[in-house]
Amino acid sequence: MIARGTFWQSLGGLGLAASLSLPASVWAQPAAPAPEAPTGRTAKSVGTATKDMVAAANPLAAKAGQDILAAGGSAVDAAIAVQLVLNLVEPQSSGIGGGAFMVYWDGKTMTTLDGREKAPMAARPERFLGPDGKPMKFYDAVVGGLSVGVPGTLRLLEAAHKNWGKLSWQQLIEPAARLAEEGFAISPRLNGLLSKEKYLQNDPVARAYFYEADGTPKAVGTILKNPAFAQTLRTIAEKGADAFYTGEIAQDIVATVTGHPTNPGDITLEDLRSYKMEERDALCGQYRAYRVCGMGPPSSGQLAVQQMLGILETQDMAALKPGPKAAHWMSEAGRLAYADRSLYVADPAFVSVPVRGLTDPGYLKSRAALIDPNKSMGKAEPGAPPFQKTFLWGASEGIEFGTSHISIVDRDGNAVSMTTTIEDGFGARLMTKSGFLLNNELTDFSFATTEDGKPIANRVEPGKRPRSSMAPTLVLDGSSKLYAVVGSPGGSLIPNYVAKTLVGILDWNLDPQVAADLPNFGSRNGPTELEAGTEAEAWKTALEAKGHEVRLIDQNSGIHAIVVTPAGLVGGADSRREGVAIGN
Template sequence: MIVRGPLWRSLIGLGLLAGAPLSIPAFAQPVAPSPEAPTGRTAKSTSVATKDMVAAANPLAAQAGREILAAGGSAADAAVAVQLVLNLVEPQSSGIGGGAFMVFWDGTAMTTLDGREKAPAAAKPERFLGPDGKPMKFYDAVVGGRSVGVPGTIRLIEIAHKKWGKLPWKQVIEPAIRLAENGFTISPRLNGLLSQEKYLQNDPLARAYFYDAEGKPKAVGTVLKNPAFAQTLRAIADKGADAFYTGDIAQDIVATVTGHAINPGDMTLDDLKSYVVEERPAVCGPYRVYKICGMGPPSSGQIAVQQILGVLETQDMAAMKPGPDAVHWISEAGRLAFADRGLYVADPAFVSVPVKGLTDPGYLKSRAALVDPNKSMGKAKPGEPPFQKTFLWGASDGIEYGTSHMSIVDRNGNAVSMTTTIEDGFGARLMTKSGFLLNNELTDFSFTTVEDGKPVANRVEANKRPRSSMAPTIVLDNGNKLYAVVGSPGGSLIINYVAKTLVGILDWKLDPQVAADLPNIGSRNGPTELEAGTESEAWKAALEAKGHDVKLIDQNSGIHAIVVTPAGLIGGADSRREGVAIGN
């Protein structure tokens, strides 16, 4: 259910915040919506439930997850339903043509599944260099088959269902099949993003699906049906993920990738058939009385989040409260984290990533000592963490853009934090005959192959997984019990979005809706970035007085967070997007 009326009165009356008083600062209230639908805010109320909850990026996807939970399904069952519906209603952000990371808590153990896309076996480091040896322009690389990685999402959700599912496979797929066949109405956000899109119409199948006869995006409220996707899902329901990685669907993917007239790729049927989801050790670390857990490499997200928190732990953030001083510390911590991220993190099958050293408490204290409370350091340099085995690669920032996220808690206390992507908005702008868009995930690799005479850690290589910033996060309390499930889309900004929200929930004791709606702030080892159009703009002068180069930018996060309390679940879905948190 969703709380209506005065938020604080509703929650205190329900007794859900015993021991953790709600705080709703004035600046956390929603600002006036932007005229652009994709980046506007819609005021949302906190959601509460007593049994289970799902927070996802679209109401129809969240409702599909809630339906599965109400039927007795597990968090993993609900994640399958949510992901497949997101493919339909939020096609610009995720789908079965992409990849994902899942963090799962079963009450005793934390498991992470790496469903990140892989480079084809024919890929070479020079993939994104032009004839002149210089990096290609971003969209020259993105649009077409060259940027498409071998998708991992379907194999990931199948493995999650086999490990933790309770309901039959066909049952958890049924909501998406039903929606694909019966149709759904185009939302203002999808319509707005289509209106801004420059390349999608060049693909005939995408143009026929998303646009009208005049070439205009189909209007808000138009019923969109996808019988081809329904047929694809029925095949997967009958034969499992193998129906995707072999046979007609696989042939369709390969033909779409290799058949692009201008920018073809080199994916093969063997690339698809040989794809494997990796179960990797969770990256867990302390923050005050909590344990923060998430995905390790090839994602840099959780390492960077824990590095930021490790620096902040040296300060009394609860006493500091939101404002210029907090932004100073969060931004400086972000500079240090992004400096390490750029040098050390890549696919662990190709690079020896010093995860233990990067998250070592002693190392993080030494990094925190570099922060001057009165002056910004400007640009941070990578550190020298303990336990590193090599220092033979060059740094590169790479590029990453849009994604989606879901947070789920079932009635047995199992939890999913899953971030899922096709990389840029609408991916490679290629639609298969099977009814879904393909990712452009390979542009998450560095376009540059060598820096300062050393190979770049995140360069393209055959069968390699590109570095990510995705940071699906699960928080345990000091009794090793589930406390919070958090994550966000947003490319490399994900790291700052998640860190900000965790500080809001854990230090400032904000309910998850208010924490998600806080102004976004931070640094990616460049300017200090404040979210334009929010009250954080008022902090600009104070930060500049400390030497910050401040930029006001659009930061369209999509945080989904659930907090567990003795009386039930409290959920929030970022007011910047159309997602919701609902439960039973």
């Protein structure tokens, strides 16, 4: 059994007051607020189980997955049930109106599925430029149909079920359909986010569902029923994902997107009908005695995590322990990884991403050599990785936001790590008559088309998937056996959250609950960012002495991690959100 850490035991009553600021180095992209706002912390104990486990962002969703596992379902079966219930009880974060990445382990093979949203075929690079040729303000782009990408989550779930499901498709959908009919109690987090939300009430369908007649959010504990979503789910249960991508549901999506009164989009029925989920090669790399695997491009998340780990492997992180020295090394590693991310990573169908070079051990050692243990480098420049084709891109950071993460291990040792999203909290603030919110994923593209006269790799193009930071991760031990399942929401902060958690589990020997609850810290190649209201604030002076520009910000992660031990499964659910880790 992994030793229980002692570093971060007292979690109750923490105030997370600071608001998020984006790095000063953001290029050609409008300023935006934090991913999903904080709604307080809840102290949690580590979860344990002997057979199987689910760690997910809401207790009702996790229970649905646990029940599926108890009925003999696979990890994929449980993930489908969890996702559909999350769509209902945590609608601000994910759902069938969005996209997802899944990493799956069957005991022998690692497979990754790309259900990322795509730009409509009518989309053009200038999509988010105003009449003056400058990038639009963030929420001018987000709210309405213009930001909506073609959803991919259902195609991913259906493909995963056909490959690895054990129970019937209908059985997996029924828990969410029944809950939508019978209703569920609004959680404190959902109520808190509705209270802070400025744009959702402008959509008449969403206003009628989430708010009272006087415009106040429905109170905590109010039973919220969604018969339209129940009908949608039952139609999908009967007819499969095709019922979403064709027919009345597809027509509803198109009408909702194109009919927005001030900011219409251009998704067509053909865009929906022709969407395809992509199976991609898993991106795997060595970290000490472990094999760390995840999703490659169009996600930059696992690339950044593996670059950071490759740089940190040159140091004895176990000896550093959480504190200013560890924060220095992880922040400097983050600068280097985010610098490469900004230049090289985009949809591999449109850009030749030098994955092999960016993760080459020799290249990462050369990048590590740029770090001075006594002085911050400030802003890092992109490197020149080997094995790349010659091209010139302009750098672009992009803005990314909240998501949800699901970690599952079944009794056969199969595992799912899935990060899923509708992008910003409540997505495009468009709710279909079919009962679900639509994503604003296209604002994950660069708003600008060029930088310094060079085309930006992550610019908008027809049929293109926007770059992501999602980093669903599976870890194998030295015997190629499953060791850990890790991931987090958090937009462009995700690589830092996942890297911190992996270092906590693999180097600092912390159980996954303690590792998740460690203060968040790191750099996105701007300031060094320390989580406000935590013990990390005490590291500020020591880091500033090394030349760091330190910023105290909210870092509202939602880390869900499971570790396999000789005694069984040990799970953690981030105290910053309302998730749980439970099993049989």
